[in-house]
Amino acid sequence: MNNFHNILFVTLGTDHKAEGLKQAISVARNNNAKLKILILVPEMPDAMPDYRKQLDDLILTHTRNLVETASAALHGPHTPLNITYDIEGGSTAAIRIIQHAIKGKHDLVIKDADVRDGNAGFKALDMSLLRKCPCPVWLCRPIPDSRENMSIAVAIDPESPNASAHALSIRMLKLGRAMADTCNGTLNIISCWDLPYEAALRDSAFLSRPENEIEHHIRARAAEHREALQGLLDEAGQTDRQVVHHLRGIPEDVIPSLIRNHGIDVLIMGTVARGGIAGFIMGNTAENIVQNLTCSLLALKPDNFVSPVKTG
Known part of the structure; x- marks a missing residue:
């Protein structure tokens, strides 16, 4: 397909969902694209500086395991992917995502949809991306x-x-x-x-x-x-x-x-x-x-x- 070349997948450090990740890996494979995984985590309190590195290592290991699980669940040939990871703490998630997309010259942002009650529509973070992110945004729901x-x-x-x-x-x-x-x-x-x-x-x-x-x-x-x-x-x-x-x-x-x-x-x-x-x-x-x-x-x-x- 080759419409996208540099994909940014966004996840929270505590996410256990693999649906959006599966779709991101599938899109990256079909486009022979690079895939960067941005892991957003809460900012560590000032009183706990020594825990940041330990927590980041645990989150990164968790995310790598999710990638392996998502890759194994996909059909078809498992083409090797160029996947990189970045962990960032702080508030204002939408702004940080968009800044990463702009600085990294990403041509597609993918994340799991944050849906409202009743499974229709999207919550505030997703709506901010739809309004302000300059590159295409893919909000993923489970696809059976x-x-x-x-x-x-x-x-x-x-x-x-x-x-x-x-x-x-x-x-x-x-x-x-x-x-x-x-x-x-x-x-x-x-x-x-x-x-x-x-x-x-x-x-x-x-x-x-x-x-x-x-x-x-x-x-x-x-x-x-x-x-x-x-x-x-x-x-x-x-x-x-x-x-x-x-x-x-x-x-x-x-x-x-x-x-x-x-x-x-x-x-x-x-x-x-x-x-x-x-x-x-x-x-x-x-x-x-x-x-x-x-x-x-x-x-x-x-x-x-x-x-x-x-x-x-």
Whole structure:
């Protein structure tokens, strides 16, 4: 696949989960990429300085054992990986992760999803990474199937308002195609449309229009959006082994529902401006979608995105 070359996997020193680590190792193998494991630990109290080295050694041994366990659980050839480790103590985890990503020139950050109660959405640390990390962020939930049976989807807006958002949509489609080729082979493409002011056209005493006129506008809007979508797919070279979900409705309603009903394992989407979905700005439509997801999320930003986190 070779879309990623320098991956950063983030874990807490007390983690016993191996799901995200399995996905990180699998992605690194499929991309022939370097993998750095950043272990975040609480800052040691000033009264306990002599315990820092001992504790770090124990945590590093624990993490290496998790890597061995995760590697053994994966199917396929066990290609040797270039894995390095770093342990860091302190607070402000999101800032430290992003600083590591920037300084190390990482092109992908992977961590286990910190999910809310009910298994939908993500907690504060994950949301900070989605908002501020300049490179793609992969938030992992458990995937029951082997990689060969994983289901990949990408959510796009074919009516992006600017060149950077359009380029991001093309990039997501190509990445989705490459990932699907290493999984079950089928790429699910999701795009949403609706007719603005439809309710007003039906129900308003001032705007109410005949039903046949409204249906005409609905068909015209669907055709317009579908034509734009097809043009985007053609530009990205998407021609086969795909299922296009041309959904009528509000993205934050219909996308999480489709994810659940179709058993999607990983959703690729944009997290700034309209790169993934109309109005997809963190804290707005995007937040409503993300907080209802029950699958792993791979979030990308436009190439011109500048993180507010400073490394100095």
